[in-house]
Amino acid sequence: MKFIEYTDRDALMLDLADIIAGELATALEHSDRASLCVPGGTTPGPIFDTLSGVNLAWDRVDVLLNDERWVPESSERSNTALLKRRLVTGAAAGANLIPLHTDVATPEEGLNGLMPAVEAALPLNVLVLGMGTDMHTASLFPGADQLELGLSDAAPTLLAMRAPGAPEPRITLSAKALKSAVSTHILITGPDKRAALERAQKLTPLEAPIAAFLQDAQVHWAP
Numbered sequence: 001m002k003f004i005e006y007t008d009r010d011a012l013m014l015d016l017a018d019i020i021a022g023e024l025a026t027a028l029e030h031s032d033r034a035s036l037c038v039p040g041g042t043t044p045g046p047i048f049d050t051l052s053g054v055n056l057a058w059d060r061v062d063v064l065l066n067d068e069r070w071v072p073e074s075s076e077r078s079n080t081a082l083l084k085r086r087l088v089t090g091a092a093a094g095a096n097l098i099p100l101h102t103d104v105a106t107p108e109e110g111l112n113g114l115m116p117a118v119e120a121a122l123p124l125n126v127l128v129l130g131m132g133t134d135m136h137t138a139s140l141f142p143g144a145d146q147l148e149l150g151l152s153d154a155a156p157t158l159l160a161m162r163a164p165g166a167p168e169p170r171i172t173l174s175a176k177a178l179k180s181a182v183s184t185h186i187l188i189t190g191p192d193k194r195a196a197l198e199r200a201q202k203l204t205p206l207e208a209p210i211a212a213f214l215q216d217a218q219v220h221w222a223p
C-alpha cells in the first residue's frame with residue numbers, strides 16, 4: 001500500500017482526477033476500450049466534476065459504480081443519479097454508463113440482467129474505492145449477509161448485499177471483480193477515516209473489508 005497525503009481536499013480531488021485521466025488515456029492507447037469503476041457516496045463528487053471536463057476519448061470508456069443502493073434514480077441516495085449528474089456529462093457525456101440498477105423491487109431480481117454488461121467491462125482498468133468509518137468498501141460491509149461469499153474467490157461478479165450498516169438493500173461488485181483492476185485508488189478524507197484505515201491494516205477482510213484491497217492500492221488522503 002502506498003499512502004499519499006495531500007494538504008487539502010481540493011488538491012486531492014484535482015490530483016486524483018488527473019491521475020485517473022492519465023491512466024485512462026494510457027489504457028486507451030493500448031486497447032479499444034477502457035473501464036473506470038467508481039464509488040458513490042458523498043466524497044468523490046469533485047473528482048467527477050473535474051473528470052467530466054477532461055478531453056478524452058470518452059466514447060471508448062465504460063463507467064460503472066462499485067456498488068449501488070437499491071433505490072430509484074429519483075432518490076437522493078441514488079449513486080447512478082450522481083454519476084449522471086456529475087461524471088457522465090459535459091466532455092464525458094459520451095461515456096458508456098453500465099447500469100447497476102434496474103426497475104425491479106429487489107437486487108436479487110435485478111442481478112442476472114445486469115451481470116453481462118458488467119462482466120464485459122472486466123478486467124477493470126481503473127478502480128477508485130471509497131471507505132466508511134466502519135471499514136466497508138463498495139457494499140462489502142462488516143456483518144453483511146453475503147460478505148463471506150463476496151470476499152471469496154468463488155464469488156460471482158455481482159451480489160446482492162444486506163447489512164446492519166446499510167439503510168437499504170445493495171448490489172455490489174465482488175472483491176474478485178474489483179480486484180481485477182490494473183490500478184486501485186482508495187479515496188478517503190478526514191481523521192476518522194484515516195484512523196479506520198490504520199485499524200483495518202491489522203484486521204482481516206471479514207472484519208474490515210477494505211483490508212482485501214490494501215496490498216496493491218494507492219491511498220489518497222486529505223484532512
Ligand SMILES: O=C(O)[C@H](O)[C@@H](O)[C@H](O)[C@H](O)COP(=O)(O)O
Pocket residue numbers: 038039040041042043044066067068069079129130131132136137138139
Ligand atoms: O454507495 C456507497 O455508499 C459507496 O459506494 C460506499 O462504498 C462509499 O464509498 C462509502 O460508504 C463512503 O461513503 P462517503 O464518501 O459518503 O463517506
